[in-house]
Amino acid sequence: MNQAASNKLQWPYEFPGVHWIDEKEEMAVLDVLRNGSLFRYYGLKPAHHVDDLERAAREFYGVKHALAVNSGTGALICTMTALGIGPGCEVIVPAFLWVASVGAIVQVGAIPVIGEVDESFNLDPAALERAITPRTRLIVAIHMAGAPCDMDAIMPVANRHNIPVLEDCAQCNGGSYKGRKLGSIGHMAIFSLQLNKNITCGEGGLILTNDDRLYERAFSAHDMGMVRKNGRLAQPEDYALSWGQGRRMAELCGAVAGVQLEKLPAIITQMRASKRRIKAGLEGTPGLAFRKLADAEGDSGPFLIMLLENADTARHLLTQLRSEGFHNAFRIADYGLHIYSNIIALVKKTPLSPAGNPWSTPENRESVYQYAKGACPASDALFERAVLLPIPSCLQPEQEHTAIRAIKAALNQPAVANR
Numbered sequence: 001m002n003q004a005a006s007n008k009l010q011w012p013y014e015f016p017g018v019h020w021i022d023e024k025e026e027m028a029v030l031d032v033l034r035n036g037s038l039f040r041y042y043g044l045k046p047a048h049h050v051d052d053l054e055r056a057a058r059e060f061y062g063v064k065h066a067l068a069v070n071s072g073t074g075a076l077i078c079t080m081t082a083l084g085i086g087p088g089c090e091v092i093v094p095a096f097l098w099v100a101s102v103g104a105i106v107q108v109g110a111i112p113v114i115g116e117v118d119e120s121f122n123l124d125p126a127a128l129e130r131a132i133t134p135r136t137r138l139i140v141a142i143h144m145a146g147a148p149c150d151m152d153a154i155m156p157v158a159n160r161h162n163i164p165v166l167e168d169c170a171q172c173n174g175g176s177y178k179g180r181k182l183g184s185i186g187h188m189a190i191f192s193l194q195l196n197k198n199i200t201c202g203e204g205g206l207i208l209t210n211d212d213r214l215y216e217r218a219f220s221a222h223d224m225g226m227v228r229k230n231g232r233l234a235q236p237e238d239y240a241l242s243w244g245q246g247r248r249m250a251e252l253c254g255a256v257a258g259v260q261l262e263k264l265p266a267i268i269t270q271m272r273a274s275k276r277r278i279k280a281g282l283e284g285t286p287g288l289a290f291r292k293l294a295d296a297e298g299d300s301g302p303f304l305i306m307l308l309e310n311a312d313t314a315r316h317l318l319t320q321l322r323s324e325g326f327h328n329a330f331r332i333a334d335y336g337l338h339i340y341s342n343i344i345a346l347v348k349k350t351p352l353s354p355a356g357n358p359w360s361t362p363e364n365r366e367s368v369y370q371y372a373k374g375a376c377p378a379s380d381a382l383f384e385r386a387v388l389l390p391i392p393s394c395l396q397p398e399q400e401h402t403a404i405r406a407i408k409a410a411l412n413q414p415a416v417a418n419r
Helices: 004-006 023-035 048-060 072-082 099-107 124-131 152-161 214-224 251-282 311-323 379-383 397-411
Strands: 067-068 092-093 111-115 136-142 165-168 188-190 203-210 228-229 232-234 303-307 388-390
Touching: 004 152, 004 165, 004 214, 023 048, 023 251, 048 067, 067 214, 067 251, 072 165, 072 203, 072 214, 092 099, 092 203, 099 111, 111 124, 124 152, 136 152, 152 165, 188 311, 203 214, 214 228, 251 303, 251 397, 311 388, 311 397, 379 388
Parallel strands: 092 111, 092 136, 136 165, 165 188
Antiparallel strands: 067 203, 188 203, 228 232, 303 388
């Protein structure tokens, strides 16, 4: 390897919580193993780490109920089950999402409706109003790429039509909206604790709600179709009786997640500070703008979204960034399963079984939608000229300065400036 190549910057991998793992997580895991209690409800000497995580989550997010599950996807499916979503229901999600958010809708037998995003890269409240039909039964407000949705605009639309709102906080754990923690505003909320989230236990999730019945229904769905009293299965009221999905969180994950939750404020403070310094250094660069923020103070900071004048400039910037070692930068149009039209199973309406469900289910016969590129033209146009750069939680000042220099250099090239 030549000297120039060896000196090239390698932008750190994002994985926010991973960069903060230390002996505290190690000791928590050892406690579980030494007590022989890998299952949360019983073992040789139960350590109750998942119980402690739920208690800490209720306090941190300011909600009545918190339920730990085994993944963010599991959290989505359990909440939709609790909310009664199934055949005959339409669920609105934004065009910028993650495949699990739309996959959960399909898994419960409902029909996804893709809503336009605006320059916040979250649901466009005006487009949301237009997407509602008599069959709309749920709005999923996804706080994408670390920044909160405009909840002051979304909640009145939902309330006017008597439609519950599920906050998908998977990419914005620790964020807030006008002083309220995300996850405490909608009727229910979910979080992911997968490796690439603000905090992690490798794989895991959380469900939040202030509604007693919704909590019991979600609990029943995540466990064995029943509730528990003193850790033992018990028959619930009829409204909570269901078919369980076995989505309980294991004690090993709960132990790690509990330590990471304590670190969450420090992690997002670090990312926010790095992001703000990079944005300040880029301020005034010709042809460069940033995503609109519904609440800049509530941004959790893991990603910087840059808006360019056109798709060619976005491609050029990405090419230059990649050549400079920013391996995990993306043009949003090419951002894999985060874009509705890149999800092949959705575009092809791949059924859950040979029966064709949910697309051919009689209850869904009036819900006919197409998902190929062009279904959300305003969003498609934004994706084409937007570049996303992860903001790792471990950046040093020189790395921040290098990012500023690289972006400015790419955009100051005459071939780009004169397009």
